[in-house]
Amino acid sequence: MNLGRRDFLAGTGAAFAAGALPVQARADSVQFPFANGERPLMAFPQKRPMIVLTPRPPQLETPFALFDQGVITPNDAFFVRWHLPSIPQQVDATAHRIGVSGEVTTPLLLSMDDLAKLPAVEVTAVNECSGNSRALSSPRVPGGQWFNGAMGNAVWTGVRLRDILDRAGLKPSAKQIQFDGLDAGVFPATPDFKKSLDVGVARGDDVIVAYAMNVAPLPLLNGYPVRLVVPGWYSTYWVKMLSAITVLDHVDDNFWMKTAYRIPDTPDNAVAPGSSGFPTIPINRLRVRSFITNLSDGGTIKRGTQELRGIAFDGGSGIKRVEVSTDGSTTWRDATLERDYGKYSFRRWNAAADVRAGTPFVVAVRATANDGTTQPVTQGWNPSGYLRNAIETYKVSVS
Numbered sequence: 001m002n003l004g005r006r007d008f009l010a011g012t013g014a015a016f017a018a019g020a021l022p023v024q025a026r027a028d029s030v031q032f033p034f035a036n037g038e039r040p041l042m043a044f045p046q047k048r049p050m051i052v053l054t055p056r057p058p059q060l061e062t063p064f065a066l067f068d069q070g071v072i073t074p075n076d077a078f079f080v081r082w083h084l085p086s087i088p089q090q091v092d093a094t095a096h097r098i099g100v101s102g103e104v105t106t107p108l109l110l111s112m113d114d115l116a117k118l119p120a121v122e123v124t125a126v127n128e129c130s131g132n133s134r135a136l137s138s139p140r141v142p143g144g145q146w147f148n149g150a151m152g153n154a155v156w157t158g159v160r161l162r163d164i165l166d167r168a169g170l171k172p173s174a175k176q177i178q179f180d181g182l183d184a185g186v187f188p189a190t191p192d193f194k195k196s197l198d199v200g201v202a203r204g205d206d207v208i209v210a211y212a213m214n215v216a217p218l219p220l221l222n223g224y225p226v227r228l229v230v231p232g233w234y235s236t237y238w239v240k241m242l243s244a245i246t247v248l249d250h251v252d253d254n255f256w257m258k259t260a261y262r263i264p265d266t267p268d269n270a271v272a273p274g275s276s277g278f279p280t281i282p283i284n285r286l287r288v289r290s291f292i293t294n295l296s297d298g299g300t301i302k303r304g305t306q307e308l309r310g311i312a313f314d315g316g317s318g319i320k321r322v323e324v325s326t327d328g329s330t331t332w333r334d335a336t337l338e339r340d341y342g343k344y345s346f347r348r349w350n351a352a353a354d355v356r357a358g359t360p361f362v363v364a365v366r367a368t369a370n371d372g373t374t375q376p377v378t379q380g381w382n383p384s385g386y387l388r389n390a391i392e393t394y395k396v397s398v399s
Contacts, residue, residue, distance in 0.1 A: 030063070032147045033297060034135045046219040048076045053144050057082035057183075058221055062149040067311055068293035071339075071346050072124075073152035075214050080221045081129050081150065081235065083193045083256075086184040091241065093225040098164075098209070102178075102247035105169035112225060115211060118159040123206045125231035125344035126153045126313045127238055130261060130283050134385030139273050141385040148291065153313070153346040156229045158210035162203045164245065170199065173249040177202040179228050182241035195237050196252035197230065206231045206344070209242060231344035232316030234283050234386075236261045257282060263386055270380025285315035287389035288375055290322055290349075290367035300397045306355045308335070310365055311346040317371035318343035326353045328362040329377070329391065335365075343370075355398055364393045 028041040030051055041049040044060065053059035060080040062073065093112050100108035129150035131143050144150075165177070178196040185192070201207070210218070210229045218224040223240030230237045236256075252258070262280035263269045271278050290312035295301065312319045318340070323332040335351035355361060368374040379390035 032135065034145070034147075035140075036145070037135070037147075044080075044221060046076060047080075047221065048074075050077070050080070051147075051149065053146065057085045057087065059144050060221070061146060062152060064147070064149050064291075064293070064296075067149075067291065067346075068309060071153060071311070071341055071348055072214060073154055075154070075216055075219050075222070078127075078152040078154065078213075078219070078222055079129065079150050081144075082183060082221075082240070084183040084185045084190065086186060088182050088241065089220075091182065091220065091225055096225050096243070098226065098242055098245060100164060100168045100245045100247075103171040103174045103249050104165075104247050105171060106167070108164070108168050110164070112211065115159050115209065115226065118163050120157060121160055121206075121208055122155060122157045123208060123229065123231055123344060124153065124155045124342045125206070125229060126151060126286065126346060127229075127235045128286055128313075130234040130236050130386050131384070133388040136388065137379075137381065137385040139381075141383055143385055153311075154213050155215065156208060156210040157212035157215070158208040158226070158229065160205070161207045161209055161228070161245075162205075164209065165203060165247075168247070170247060171249075174199050174247045175250055176248045176252050178244075178246040178248055178252055178254075179237075179239040179242060180244040180246070181223070181227075181239045182243050191255035193239075193256055194252070194254050195239055196248065196254075196257055197237060201230075201233075232285055232314075234261075234286060236283065261384075261386075263384070264382055268376075268380045269387055270382055273381050275383075283386055286313065287387050288312070288314035288319075288367050288369040288373050289389045290365045290375065291392055292324075292363060292365050292394055295363060295394050295396060297394045298396070299394075300399050301355060301361070303355055303398050306353045308351045308353055308363065308365075310335075310349055312349060312365075312367035313344075313346050314367070314369035314371070314373065316344050317369045317373075319347040319367055320370045321368040322347075322349040323366050323368075324351045324353070325364040325366075326355070326361070329364045329393070332366070361396050361398050362393055363396065364391055366391045 050060035132150040135145035176196040265279040292310040322335040335349040338348035366375045
């Protein structure tokens with residue numbers, strides 16, 4: 001279902017009117033299962049109460065129980081991650097422009113109306129923060145101490161980036177495409193947040209400039225009025241409040257590409273804790289992951305037949321298989337995969353377990369993607385806490 005041009009323009013006006021970001025009062029708190037794991041719950045504009053890592057720049061985590069409610073993450077519960085503290089508190093969509101420059105034959109300055117005239121496309125895709133689950137790293141690492149809720153799945157509507165690039169005309173010298181948004185640092189010396197993709201990736205069928213999220217304008221905190229959507233890639237590339245597209249004739253060497261968001265260039269992208277001097281590459285595609293959504297570690301379940309539910313996803317090949325274990329990963333059996341919303345989407349699954357009294361009762365889940373990758377038993381370590389996708393286990397009591 002594509003947003004019509006008239007509906008799109010009407011929706012942007014509504015989102016602009018709701019765009020201010022006043023400070024919100026603390027509503028409650030949650031306790032995560034790691035040291036210093038207490039987090040406040042706060043309701044920011046256009047958001048229900050979310051788990052707050054930092055209020056400025058906003059880093060808001062989705063309460064994990066919400067993922068048991070369906071495949072699509074509601075806009076008002078979708079996680080938020082900004083890097084720089086100066087974020088516009090309102091954006092006039094009618095005045096917003098996206099500049100396209102650099103190694104192009106025809107520089108462009110695109111309005112929202114210009115985007116609405118291009119062919120509309122739709123993709124359902126998971127957006128996951130590179131540091132999702134970082135707080136579970138052992139030894140611990142610096143950075144935002146996310147639990148498992150720095151992710152979400154949405155239906156994104158917009159225009160193909162390729163259509164914009166074709167309209168501008170790439171020169172033969174084009175090597176990478178750089179993206180910039182409206183956020184900024186407090187001090188002039190702060191590196192502007194810019195990310196780049198190789199031309200071949202940027203021209204992919206599913207890379208879009210999105211102006212709608214779940215058939216509604218983007219929330220301001222999720223990048224209103226437009227953001228880049230790079231399905232199958234970590235969210236660091238999903239630049240919010242997109243305002244500039246620059247075609248480069250070289251590999252981008254700005255701070256956020258050359259220094260930040262890099263992973264060890266090793267077979268499993270892991271190193272021994274304390275290592276240094278190893279080669280690195282920019283972080284890229286999502287790892288295959290799965291979770292149980294109707295159980296929590298340390299919880300209690302009833303004896304008898306227990307329904308297990310959850311989600312799985314990967315970096316774009318799609319989910320081939322989900323297996324569950326109820327004996328501490330000794331034996332495994334297949335779960336039932338539910339409706340397929342596309343190769344970039346959460347895939348729901350369900351299974352039934354015969355639960356007998358005993359403490360603890362250890363449940364585990366693992367997924368295998370269509371490309372053959374599966375979740376590891378133990379998590380490789382890297383100094384930024386990226387790429388976590390080890391098999392999730394849940395120790396529960398039986399009543």
